Amino acid sequence: YTGKSSTQLLSDSIKKFYVKDFQSLPSVISEDISVYEAIVKMFIDDVGTLFILNEKKELVGVCSRKDLLRATMGGQDIHTTPVHIIMSRMPNIAVVFPDDLLIYAANLLIDREIDSLPVVIQKGTAFEVTGRITKTTITRAFVALIEDE
Numbered sequence: 001y002t003g004k005s006s007t008q009l010l011s012d013s014i015k016k017f018y019v020k021d022f023q024s025l026p027s028v029i030s031e032d033i034s035v036y037e038a039i040v041k042m043f044i045d046d047v048g049t050l051f052i053l054n055e056k057k058e059l060v061g062v063c064s065r066k067d068l069l070r071a072t073m074g075g076q077d078i079h080t081t082p083v084h085i086i087m088s089r090m091p092n093i094a095v096v097f098p099d100d101l102l103i104y105a106a107n108l109l110i111d112r113e114i115d116s117l118p119v120v121i122q123k124g125t126a127f128e129v130t131g132r133i134t135k136t137t138i139t140r141a142f143v144a145l146i147e148d149e
């Protein structure tokens with residue numbers, strides 16, 4: 001008998017959940033593609049957030065569903081407006097690393113009021129995107145807590 005309370009045991013389990021074990025595949029696009037193409041990409045990949053890369057494949061921004069909706073309401077031509085005009089951009093992008101705890105990612109989603117985080121690897125001064133953590137990821141981990149019992 002360990003003498004640990006059920007709350008401590010739960011907390012111990014959560015601290016074994018790392019970003020790298022739960023991350024899913026990222027959906028990425030080039031910053032030069034049009035808002036229209038970004039919308040198509042979002043439907044095809046069935047994601048709610050696109051990560052935007054420059055020509056060196058470095059993370060430069062994030063584009064959410066509402067960013068795209070706003071762009072379609074703004075009166076600009078969505079076929080000629082590049083997605084980098086409407087995206088949220090670095091350095092204001094919240095990111096996580098593969099070795100971060102999943103609970104850290106969950107806190108970041110709540111604190112920043114966002115749905116998705118790019119999982120990145122440092123490449124010099126830039127980030128390479130290797131995965132994504134979303135609210136669905138956190139839901140899956142929540143269920144795994146019971147299944148692993």
Ligand code: ADP
Pocket residue numbers: 049062063064065066067087088092093094095113114115116117118
């Ligand atoms: P939606 O806007 O579709 O509700 P989000 O809540 O995820 O989706 O996004 C809210 C705003 O935050 C958007 O403008 C989006 O570009 C931005 N955003 C989304 N994810 C991130 C992130 N990881 N870092 C910084 N900003 C983000």
